[in-house]
Amino acid sequence: MGTTDTTPDGEVRPAGLAGIPRQRGATAAAPAAGPAEAGPPAGRPRRRGRPWLLLPTPLGTPFTLGYAALLVATTLFADHADPTLVSELLRGSSTDVVHLAQAPLLVLVASALWIAGGLTSAYALGFVFVLTALERRIGGLRTAAVFFGGHALATVATELTVGFSVAAGGLPDSSLERLDYGISFGVMTCTGALAGLLPAWLRWPLVLGAGYVAVADLLAYADPMTNWGHLLSLTLGVASWPLLRRWRDRRTSAVPLLGDLGHPALRGGRPR
DSSP, X not given: OOOEEEOTTSOEEEOOOTTSOOOTTOOOOOOOOOTTTSOOOTTOOOOXXXXXXXXXXXXXXXXHHHHHHHHHHHHHHHHXXXXXXXXXXXXXXXXOHHHHHHOHHHHHHHGGGSOTTOTTSHHHHHHHHHHHHHHHHHOHHHHHHHXXXXXXXXXXXXXXXXXXXXXXXXXXXXXXXXXXXXXXXXXXXXXXXXXXXXXXXHHHHHHHHHHHHHHHHHHHTSSHHHHHHHHHHHHHHHHXXXXXXXXXXXXXXXXXXXXXXXXXXXXXXXXX
16 A cells, blocks of 8 residues: 655645656655756867868778878989989889880889879879778778779870870870879879769869869860870769769678677677
8 A cells, every 4th residue: 555645734645656656646856867868068069070080090091091101202212312213213114105015014003103293292182182081981992993993094095095196197206105104093083983972062073173173284285195194084983983882882881880789790690
């Protein structure tokens, strides 16, 4: 049976039963809200963005960080080493028609070890920010595949055009040994690829901005073969959007959610 309580004016009221939620008429005060029920403390700052994620890190973007360190080393070497030695190395790394015919794999890799224009060039800065953002979305190996795939395809396409033009008499024979090296084709490919993984309000300004730079350089007609290569590289990156989105979805779906105790990665066993 329940117990009764007497109010100061002599009125008798039933008391609440122990272990049961407070009944109507019980005089016990409601318990104070615990920490979990309390709202956020007044004046607490909201969580803001993490700008350091725009830069490469050892754990988050090992490919971009390692490649950037290598490019810094080769650039410093080119700036301070003997000019004759540097000239010979650059000539040996050139992806011109003659070198591509003799050792295509060697020069395709070697040409991507140098930055044309130095560390303050637009493509050097683009390398850091674009490849960092791309690697955080699709991983290091796939970012390397996008970069070197665009670098190789655009290089071969432009140099084949040079070879055909020389054979047709449109260019002199010296064009077969034109100095050609740098990371710009790979950076433009990654720029086009990254755009497809961004929201629309960022995607189209990035594509249009990069396209404007490529077309403006082409109209300037200072180095038409290289400028055509930049436009082709950007197009290759845009064409890779469906594949990159599948890669991104697989990468994100493979990460278990906290609290998903049924996920194989948390059970420590294989899926049944």
